Amino acid sequence: MTSDNVLLQIKNLKTGFHTGDGYVQAVRGVSFYVDRGERLGIVGESGCGKSVSMLSIMHLLEDNADLNVDEIMFDGEDLAKKSVKEMRKYQGNEISMIFQDPMTSLNPLFTIGEQICIAIACNPKLLIADEPTTALDVTIQAQILELMQKMRKQYAMSLILITHDLGVIASMCTRVIVMYGGIIVEEGDVRDIFYRTAHPYTKGLLESIPKANGEKLVPIFGTPPDLLNPPAGCPFAARCPYAMKLCHAFQPKLDEVEEGHKSACWLHHPQVKKNIEVPDLAKRKRAGELKAQGKEKEGGVKLS
Amino acid sequence: MSISSNRETCLEVKNLKKYFELKSGWFQKPNILKAVDDVSFSIAKGETMGLVGESGCGKTTIGRTVLKLYEPTDGQILYQGAEITRLNDKEMQAFRRKMQMIFQDPYTSLDPRKNVMDIIAEPIRFMKLKQGKDVGDRVRELVELVGLKPDHINRYPHEFSGGQRQRIGIARALAAEPEFIVCDEPISALDVSIQAQIINILEELQERYKFTYLFISHDLAMVRHISNQIGVMYLGNLLEYAQADELYENMLHPYTKALISAEPIADPDLAAASQRIVLEGDVLSPINPKDECPFCSRCPYVKDVCRQAKPELKKVNEKHYVACHLL
Numbered sequence: 001m002t003s004d005n006v007l008l009q010i011k012n013l014k015t016g017f018h019t020g021d022g023y024v025q026a027v028r029g030v031s032f033y034v035d036r037g038e039r040l041g042i043v044g045e046s047g048c049g050k051s052v053s054m055l056s057i058m059h060l061l062e063d064n065a066d067l068n069v070d071e072i073m074f075d076g077e078d079l080a081k082k083s084v085k086e087m088r089k090y091q092g093n094e095i096s097m098i099f100q101d102p103m104t105s106l107n108p109l110f111t112i113g114e115q116i117c118i119a120i121a122c123n124p125k126l127l128i129a130d131e132p133t134t135a136l137d138v139t140i141q142a143q144i145l146e147l148m149q150k151m152r153k154q155y156a157m158s159l160i161l162i163t164h165d166l167g168v169i170a171s172m173c174t175r176v177i178v179m180y181g182g183i184i185v186e187e188g189d190v191r192d193i194f195y196r197t198a199h200p201y202t203k204g205l206l207e208s209i210p211k212a213n214g215e216k217l218v219p220i221f222g223t224p225p226d227l228l229n230p231p232a233g234c235p236f237a238a239r240c241p242y243a244m245k246l247c248h249a250f251q252p253k254l255d256e257v258e259e260g261h262k263s264a265c266w267l268h269h270p271q272v273k274k275n276i277e278v279p280d281l282a283k284r285k286r287a288g289e290l291k292a293q294g295k296e297k298e299g300g301v302k303l304s
Numbered sequence: 305m306s307i308s309s310n311r312e313t314c315l316e317v318k319n320l321k322k323y324f325e326l327k328s329g330w331f332q333k334p335n336i337l338k339a340v341d342d343v344s345f346s347i348a349k350g351e352t353m354g355l356v357g358e359s360g361c362g363k364t365t366i367g368r369t370v371l372k373l374y375e376p377t378d379g380q381i382l383y384q385g386a387e388i389t390r391l392n393d394k395e396m397q398a399f400r401r402k403m404q405m406i407f408q409d410p411y412t413s414l415d416p417r418k419n420v421m422d423i424i425a426e427p428i429r430f431m432k433l434k435q436g437k438d439v440g441d442r443v444r445e446l447v448e449l450v451g452l453k454p455d456h457i458n459r460y461p462h463e464f465s466g467g468q469r470q471r472i473g474i475a476r477a478l479a480a481e482p483e484f485i486v487c488d489e490p491i492s493a494l495d496v497s498i499q500a501q502i503i504n505i506l507e508e509l510q511e512r513y514k515f516t517y518l519f520i521s522h523d524l525a526m527v528r529h530i531s532n533q534i535g536v537m538y539l540g541n542l543l544e545y546a547q548a549d550e551l552y553e554n555m556l557h558p559y560t561k562a563l564i565s566a567e568p569i570a571d572p573d574l575a576a577a578s579q580r581i582v583l584e585g586d587v588l589s590p591i592n593p594k595d596e597c598p599f600c601s602r603c604p605y606v607k608d609v610c611r612q613a614k615p616e617l618k619k620v621n622e623k624h625y626v627a628c629h630l631l
Contacts, residue, residue: 045495137358137522139583142566146582164496167568171575190572208500209570210529212552216507217529219500223465 007125007158008034008057011070015049015056018064022228026052028182034126039152039159041173041190043166043205047224049182050162054128058097059087075125096124100131113147120151127152130162145172166205170194178202181225181235184254188261198263200276201236234266242267242276307533307547307623310348313384314484314516315370318344320379322362322369326591337591339365341540342379344617347484347533350510352517354531354548356524356563360590361537363520367486370518371403372396383484401431404482406473408489413473414461420447420472421457427479446475450505467498474505484516491526503530524567528552533623536560539590539598541614547623556626559599597629605630 015027027049034040042050056067057079072079079090091097096119119127129148133141145168152159161172169176169190176193178186178201186199197203204220222239225231231238237247247266254264267274306313322340340362347353355363368374370381372388381389388399407413414423424443428434434442447457450471461469470490477485487506491499503526509515521527527534534551536544536559544557555561562581569575585602597603597610609629617627 045497138524138566138568139358139562141568142580142582145568146580165568166496166570167575170570170572171568194570194572205496206570208497210503210525212528214529217500217503219504220497221501223467223498224495 005035006033006073007036007038007075009071009073010053010057011072012068013053013056013072014066014068015052015061016066017062018066019228025227025230026182027056028227028230030179030182030184032177032184032187034158034160036125036158037156038175039161039173041169041176042160042162042179043164043169043176044179045164045224047227048179050179051130053179054097054130054160054162058091058095058128059084060091060097092119092124093122094124095126095128096120096122098127098129098132100134113144116144116147116151120155120157123155124157126158126160128160128162131164132161133168134163134165141168148172166194166209178205181230182227183235183251183264184262185236185265186263187254188263192258192261196258196261197276198257198261198268199236199265200240200242200267203276204239234264242274244272246272305344305545305617305625306346306348307545307625308346308348308351310351312349313346313382314349314351315384315518316346316380316382317366317370318380318382320344320366320369320381321377322365322374323377335591338540338593339590340369341593343535343537343540343542344379345533345535345542345545347516347518349483349516350514351532352510352519352530354527354534355518355520355537356522356527356534357537358522358563360539360587362540362590363537364488365540366537367405367488367518367520371405371486372399373405401433401480402483403486404477404480404484405486405488406470406477406490409493411461411466411469411493414469414476416461419458419460420452423461423472424457424475424479427476431480433479433481442479443475446478449478449509450475451501465498466494467501470494470502471505474502474509478509482515484518486518486520488520489522490519492521492523499526506530524564536563539588539593541598541627542617543599543627545617545625546620550621550623554624556620556624556631557599557628558603558605558630562602562604597627 011031013027013030017024017026030053044050055061057072061067069080098115098119133144163169173190176188176190177184178199180201186193186202193202197206207218208220210217220239225235233248233250234252237243244266252264252266254262255268257263257268266272267276320340320343324337324339326335326337328335343366345353355366357363365374369376376389380387383399421443424446425439428439428442443457444454447454452468452471491502494502510517519527519530528548531548533547535542536557538559544560555564562583565579565581569578583602588598588601595614597615600606600610607630615627615629617625619625
């Protein structure tokens with residue numbers, strides 16, 4: 001990636017909230033970039049920090065929030081240094097947001113369709129869509145996704161699409177960030193994430209989706225971590241079938257497993273060298289198309 | 305109308321109608337909202353029927369009407385051969401125990417002032433299924449059955465996550481020792497990884513106790529996964545009704561095709577290769593509907609005949625019915 005091509009670069013974003021129950025560490029050190037014209041998907045479950053990250057970038061946090069970030073470089077300017085007043089110039093003009101709108105009107109297409117039109121009225125460089133279709137019926141969702149694709153192409157915008165729906169990610173995005181417990185656990189090209197899955201959490205998400213063959217679902221056991229009191233080690237360790245002692249004590253770094261594909265997992269460490277059993281989807285792909293690309297590796301995708 | 309090879313029928317619904325009268329001006333004819341309009345299906349014992357369709361299609365109304373939480377306007381509901389359509393509350397009591405419901409929202413369907421013990425014990429005490437100390441033992445058994453820990457019974461709903469609350473909801477439904485359970489969007493409020501946990505519990509329970517499910521959901525992939533047969537609803541009407549595999553391999557109705565094609569595929573290559581059918585036009589009003597195909601306003605293949613009469617559900621083969629003039 002050349003720096004010219006990067007539209008947005010966030011370094012070490014940390015956001016917390018003072019609540020009646022204590023201090024919630026919603027985002028715990030997140031760094032990522034968005035290229036010009038790129039469609040980035042951010043996927044994760046409730047409370048993983050995906051929406052809070054976006055609100056942090058836009059300075060749209062509530063008063064009880066604490067924001068700490070090294071930099072938010074947007075088109076050559078550091079948004080982290082801007083005042084709330086200065087940020088108004090960016091909100092809606094340079095960066096636009098569409099929020100989840102749970103059926104405030106009888107015709108949901110009108111509402112979200114309208115939101116999209118308002119959002120792109122000023123021809124922004126970046127469109128952030130936060131669960132734009134979550135409350136909608138699938139046929140309406142299809143219309144909205146189609147409209148977003150069309151607008152994005154026409155106006156050459158970058159897109160950050162936040163969703164918990166891997167289907168929406170697969171059909172809309174070129175690159176994907178997977179978040180869990182306030183950190184990024186995996187990041188890569190959309191095909192890296194789906195066909196060369198590296199992180200056990202991503203694998204768990206993919207296996208939770210029903211397949212056409214009616215095979216029994218493989219759920220992720222347990223529940224997400226409490227960010228009032230986040231674990232010292234990997235946030236996924238308590239639910240991870242591969243977890244080792246090490247995982248509970250130290251948080252693994254987000255490191256490259258192959259070019260442009262990063263994963264935060266101790267299994268990738270050269271001294272551990274363990275493989276995860278890749279999801280079904282990846283196995284099928286590996287047998288066919290990956291062989292042609294010469295990327296097939298024996299005994300599961302080797303991660304070290 | 306049966307499409308299952310299993311002879312023993314648990315629930316049969318014949319020409320079921322549920323209309324709601326909406327207030328209009330004095331001396332005017334009342335407006336009629338036809339939430340369920342002439343729907344027939346049957347579910348074999350131990351099997352699952354999935355009902356899919358979008359908001360307002362009437363799937364939830366069907367679920368509530370077969371449990372007699374709504375009074376049916378017309379048609380018949382037969383539970384294991386016995387007609388329950390016109391039974392009053394008292395006469396329904398014997399059936400209530402056998403017919404239970406799991407709700408969509410585990411946040412609002414549990415009483416926040418009661419702990420888990422009291423929530424689950426309530427139906428056991430009310431129906432006098434167990435007495436004294438046996439009530440507690442039964443609650444502990446149910447709690448374990450749905451994968452909660454024994455010490456959870458003294459806690460309150462707000463102390464649990466969404467998935468755990470849904471487990472409590474399931475345990476409560478099981479407390480009545482049911483045979484037939486209406487699952488109304490039981491997973492739509494839950495995160496993806498938790499959805500699979502709940503689906504697996506429902507499947508394990510069915511295997512163990514031979515439960516019959518009416519599974520209502522807008523999640524097509526999950527409905528396909530759990531169902532033996534599927535009904536596709538639109539504007540109060542059953543447009544297509546078939547065995548699950550048959551429906552996916554040989555879908556006939558234009559709406560079913562659009563609905564299934566609109567579901568995003570969690571596989572980038574397949575998603576890029578697939579053709580999404582994007583529907584145009586608005587959904588017709590369910591209030592005072594005309595005698596026409598309910599889908600005619602959005603159907604890409606619409607012909608004059610579609611606006612002249614409502615198509616009936618016609619048999620395609622032993623395991624497949626469809627309501628379309630063009631087929």
